Amino acid sequence: MSKVESMRKSITGGKDWKSRALSVGFALMQAEWVAMIGLFARADFGRMNPEWMFNFGADIVGISFCCVMYYGCKSGGEDERLTPQLFAANLSINSFALFLDACGWFVQGIPELRVWNRIVNVLYYLCGLALPYLFWLFVHSMLRLNQQFVRRTNRLFQIVLIPFSLLCLANLFVPIYFSVDEQGVYRRQPTFPISYGYSLIMIIIVLVGMVRSHAPRRQLCVVATFIAIPALNAFLTFGTFGISTQYIATLISILLIYSVLFAEQSKMLTATETELGMAAAIQTNMLPNSFPAFPSRDEFEIYATMEPAKEVGGDFYDFFMVDEDHLAMVVADVSGKGVPAALFSMIAKTMLKMKAQEKLSPEETFAEVNASLCENNEEEMFVTVWLGVLELSTGELTYADAGHERLLLYQNGTWSVLPKAGGIALAALSPEELALVSDAAKCHNRTIRLRPGDAIFQYTDGVTEAVRADQSFFGEKRLLAAANSAPSAKPKELLPHIRGCIDAFVQGAEQNDDITMLALRLNAQGKGRRGFRAGAAKDGA
Amino acid sequence: MLNIDLVKQGNEGELMMVGELSVNTAPGAEKIMLETVNRFDRVILNMERLTYVSSAGLRALKRANIQMRRKGGTLALKNVTKPVMEVLELTGFAVLFKII
Numbered sequence: 001m002s003k004v005e006s007m008r009k010s011i012t013g014g015k016d017w018k019s020r021a022l023s024v025g026f027a028l029m030q031a032e033w034v035a036m037i038g039l040f041a042r043a044d045f046g047r048m049n050p051e052w053m054f055n056f057g058a059d060i061v062g063i064s065f066c067c068v069m070y071y072g073c074k075s076g077g078e079d080e081r082l083t084p085q086l087f088a089a090n091l092s093i094n095s096f097a098l099f100l101d102a103c104g105w106f107v108q109g110i111p112e113l114r115v116w117n118r119i120v121n122v123l124y125y126l127c128g129l130a131l132p133y134l135f136w137l138f139v140h141s142m143l144r145l146n147q148q149f150v151r152r153t154n155r156l157f158q159i160v161l162i163p164f165s166l167l168c169l170a171n172l173f174v175p176i177y178f179s180v181d182e183q184g185v186y187r188r189q190p191t192f193p194i195s196y197g198y199s200l201i202m203i204i205i206v207l208v209g210m211v212r213s214h215a216p217r218r219q220l221c222v223v224a225t226f227i228a229i230p231a232l233n234a235f236l237t238f239g240t241f242g243i244s245t246q247y248i249a250t251l252i253s254i255l256l257i258y259s260v261l262f263a264e265q266s267k268m269l270t271a272t273e274t275e276l277g278m279a280a281a282i283q284t285n286m287l288p289n290s291f292p293a294f295p296s297r298d299e300f301e302i303y304a305t306m307e308p309a310k311e312v313g314g315d316f317y318d319f320f321m322v323d324e325d326h327l328a329m330v331v332a333d334v335s336g337k338g339v340p341a342a343l344f345s346m347i348a349k350t351m352l353k354m355k356a357q358e359k360l361s362p363e364e365t366f367a368e369v370n371a372s373l374c375e376n377n378e379e380e381m382f383v384t385v386w387l388g389v390l391e392l393s394t395g396e397l398t399y400a401d402a403g404h405e406r407l408l409l410y411q412n413g414t415w416s417v418l419p420k421a422g423g424i425a426l427a428a429l430s431p432e433e434l435a436l437v438s439d440a441a442k443c444h445n446r447t448i449r450l451r452p453g454d455a456i457f458q459y460t461d462g463v464t465e466a467v468r469a470d471q472s473f474f475g476e477k478r479l480l481a482a483a484n485s486a487p488s489a490k491p492k493e494l495l496p497h498i499r500g501c502i503d504a505f506v507q508g509a510e511q512n513d514d515i516t517m518l519a520l521r522l523n524a525q526g527k528g529r530r531g532f533r534a535g536a537a538k539d540g541a
Numbered sequence: 542m543l544n545i546d547l548v549k550q551g552n553e554g555e556l557m558m559v560g561e562l563s564v565n566t567a568p569g570a571e572k573i574m575l576e577t578v579n580r581f582d583r584v585i586l587n588m589e590r591l592t593y594v595s596s597a598g599l600r601a602l603k604r605a606n607i608q609m610r611r612k613g614g615t616l617a618l619k620n621v622t623k624p625v626m627e628v629l630e631l632t633g634f635a636v637l638f639k640i641i
Contacts, residue, residue, distance in 0.1 A: 314596075332636025335596035337564055380604045384596070384632055403632035428603065441636045451606070512564070513595070 007514045017291035022074045022084065027090050027287075029070055032061045033162075039106050039404040044344035045506040051242040051360040052105040059102040062251050066095035066195070069213040069258050086138045098137060107184065114184035118171070123188060124127045131250060132202040133157050136285045139206065139223050142257075142486035153205050164198045181527045196234075203227050204206045220523050222260050226253040242453065249340060263466055269405055276339075283312050283342055288319060291492070292510055300327065303491030304518035305499070307462075314341025314383075315514035316349050320357070328356045331404065331518050332385040333460040348373060348426065352387065360386040363445045366426060370402075370434070373427035386458050395450040395522055402426045406476070407466065408483055409448065410455035410521075412520035415483040417447070417476060455489040455521035457498075462515035470508050474502055542566070545573050554581035555619075559590040564572035571601035578605050582614040585641075590620030594628050606637060617641050 040060065045053060073084045084310050103120045106115040128205045129221035134158060140150045171177050177192050206227055210220055233249040284306075293302055304317040314334035322328050330352055334341040355365040365387060372384070386407065388399035399407065403425030407418045423443045424434070434442065450456070459479070465475040486494045495517050502515070543560035554577045562570055581590050586602075594602075602618075609616040619638040621629065629635040 333596060337597070337602040380600055380607065382596075382600065382603070396603060403634070405631070420631065424636065425599075428632070428634065429637065437636050465595075 004514060007120055019074075025088050026067075026070055026074055027065050029063070029092060029095050029242075033067055033093055036060050036063055036099060036102055039102060043106055043214065047109065048105070049242060052108065055105050055244050056102050056243065058248050059098040062098040062248050063095045066091045066098070066392075069255065070095075071218060072258070072262070086134065087258070090134045090138060092253060093127050094247055095130045096250050097124060097131065098251070100124040100127065100470055101244050102245060104186065109185050111182060113182040114182070114206070114326045116182045117180045117184055117186055117396060121180075122171050125171070126165065128195070129164055129168065129198060129265055132199065132280050132499060132528070133161060135226060136202065136206065138257075139226070140209060142219050142261075142462060143209050143212055143215045143223060149209070149212060156205065157202075160198065160201055164195075167194065175236055177504045185423070190303055192345055197316075200232075203231070218260060222253075222257050225256055226250070229253050247382070259337050279339065280308070280311045280344065283308075283316075283346070286346060287316060293319065294321070297392075298523060300390070300520060300522050301491050302329070302330075302518070302520045303325075303495055304516070306514065306516040308337075308342075309462070309511050310338050312342035313337065313514035313516075315462065315516040316345045317516055317518045318349055318353060319518070319520075320353060322389065325391055327392060327520075328353075328361075329390070329392045329458070329518060329520060330356075330385060331386045331460060331516060333404070333419075333459040333462075333514070333516070334383045334384050335381050337514070340379065340381070344379075345385065348383045352385065354477055356387065356389070361445050362389060362398060363443055366443045367401050367431075368428075370426045371431045374430045375444075375471070377427050382425045384460075386454070388458070390450070390520070390522075393454075394524075395446060395458065397450055398445050398447050400445050402443050403428070405461060407460055408457035408459075408480065410457070410489045411451070413481055415457070415489075417480060447476060450522045452522055455491070455494070455519060457494065457517070457519045459518070460514060460516040462511075462513035463498070463502065463517060465513055466506050467509060467512060467514070468506050474505050477503065489519075489521055491521055543570055547571060547573075547585055549581075553583040553585065555585040555587055557587045560593060560599065561593040563593060563595045563628065564597040564618070566599040567585055567595070567601040570603055574588060574605035575608055577599075578609045578612070578614070578616065581613060581615075584609065585617050585619050587619045588622060589598070591622060591625055594625045596632075599628070599632060599634055603634070603637065613630070 014401065036059065040056065043056065048056075069089055073087045073091070100120050100123050102164065104117065105125060107117045108121060110117075114364040136153070140153070167176055175189050176186050177195050178186055180186050189322055206223065210223060213220060218278075229252055230246055230249045233246055237243050261515045287304075291303055294300075298510075302319055304319065306313065306315050306317055308315065314337055316330070316332050316334075318328075320328055330349070332345065332348060332352075348369065351369045352365060355368045356362075358366065366385070382403075384401075384403040384405075386399065386401045387402040388397050388407075390397045401407070401420070401423045403423050406420050408415050409418050424437065424441060429437065438452065464474055464476055464479055468474075478501070482498045483494065485501070488494070488496040498517060499515070543558065543562060543566035546557040546559070548555045550559065556577055558570070560566070573598065574584075574586070579591075584605075606616050619641050621640060626635070629638070629640075
């Protein structure tokens with residue numbers, strides 16, 4: 001019996017433990033904020049010095065800022081340089097320090113809470129150690145420093161962190177930085193300036209980093225403020241006791257960094273959006289989209305729409321005259337979405353048109369296009385296609401489908417679904433692989449004869465897989481019902497009606513796939529001449 | 542939402558897929574499938590509780606299958622549900638895989 005090993009992985013559409021950790025951090029920060037308001041409501045202000053109350057207020061405002069920025073970075077994009085986790089950690093520590101600061105003032109001078117006073121202040125000093133380190137981790141990528149320097153400074157930080165952390169923790173038992181007396185009053189000790197040692201080391205490292213950096217000046221300035229603002233604060237409040245604004249000062253620096261990075265990111269986003277918008281316009285213009293498409297021919301009506309779920313889509317339709325008597329129609333769906341799918345769809349569309357115009361049958365067209373698409377298809381994309389060629393003089397429709405949806409046919413006043421017969425998506429199998437597949441599974445030409453008044457409807461899975469909040473699909477049955485409930489089989493009326501039925505079904509749920517529809521109605525069997533009159537059909541019928 | 546469990550028995554790995562193989566879950570699923578294909582000579586994708594597969598999901602399956610064929614092993618689909626089988630048949634992908 002062999003060993004059985006188990007492993008579990010969860011994929012929730014991009015949401016991993018990192019984003020969950022971010023959410024937890026956000027919840028904690030909100031809890032801090034609520035707790036602060038609670039403290040604020042219960043505080044005995046009569047007992048407090050005015051400057052304590054000022055600190056208290058500043059801390060609440062500070063945490064509010066942290067919450068807002070945290071939310072911004074949580075919902076922001078995945079910018080490599082922004083490293084949301086690190087930034088969030090910075091904010092978390094900063095807001096926690098503000099929270100501790102408020103707690104510290106709250107317990108100051110209350111004899112029963114003197115143990116808490118001690119714990120709160122030790123934690124407060126620990127935050128003072130963690131924050132510069134986190135800041136450094138965040139800043140060195142921004143300064144674009146070389147890896148060796150970063151590794152060395154990181155190690156230096158880690159080594160320095162150990163004695164200073166121990167010193168901090170020692171304050172729980174021996175007064176080094178501060179003492180809390182019997183009355184619960186916190187006082188600084190003469191040895192307090194030792195705690196500045198760490199900040200000094202950190203400032204030196206950042207300064208050296210800045211000198212060696214090749215980052216743009218604006219980013220250097222931002223980094224400099226992280227030293228300058230707290231240093232200025234320390235200078236101004238040096239030797240005084242009662243105003244604790246150092247974490248408000250660091251928060252201002254974080255805010256600055258955030259604004260600068262946010263501005264850069266949004267600049268890049270705007271550029272991307274503009275390009276995407278242009279791509280979408282190009283794509284729309286590549287599909288025949290002026291209707292009526294053939295004003296001079298009234299023996300048939302054709303109408304088609306494509307609505308991408310993202311800016312650009314992987315779906316496409318096409319129709320064109322192969323010659324005077326033959327109309328070719330294409331509906332296709334490329335695997336995936338967005339720009340890669342859109343590029344592949346343009347290639348497929350061009351190839352299909354080229355081959356169909358050589359008057360190859362749909363089956364032959366598919367074989368040729370499949371072979372071409374398989375060359376250099378490193379991304380393993382594929383496309384499901386329905387291709388039909390209608391002989392207008394006889395109403396004979398020859399079509400083949402490469403893994404596409406079933407065709408809907410309107411005859412004798414009702415819509416029905418035509419059966420499926422084999423067909424493998426294009427670019428799914430190379431010609432050599434295809435040779436091994438059974439004949440029944442391959443794409444084959446099928447022929448039906450349309451009479452005047454008959455119509456066909458072809459679509460992509462965005463229609464049948466339009467999904468409602470309760471996870472149910474629109475489906476083929478509902479599609480058929482929608483088609484049959486349409487006021488007429490005229491394409492221009494049918495398509496909006498079906499679209500309306502889909503909208504009514506999804507009840508406002510977000511569109512998650514491209515929706516493409518194409519309908520054709522034969523008004524009369526013409527002779528394939530221009531200027532053929534619909535009235536003549538009556539004689540012919 | 543998609544959960545994937547790997548059960549290993551000797552040189553055969555079975556991936557139990559629970560949920561939907563959609564455009565959102567396909568990249569993650571593909572990574573796991575390729576990792577599994579690289580580790581085992583025979584991989585079974587148990588689709589008993591896979592309720593939906595999109596075209597992006599088919600592509601992930603296809604890539605895993607190609608990788609498997611390159612190294613000369615077998616990739617099989619097991620207990621395929623009706624909605625997934627319909628998609629496999631509609632797109633013609635059913636012929637690509639060994640379905641047990």
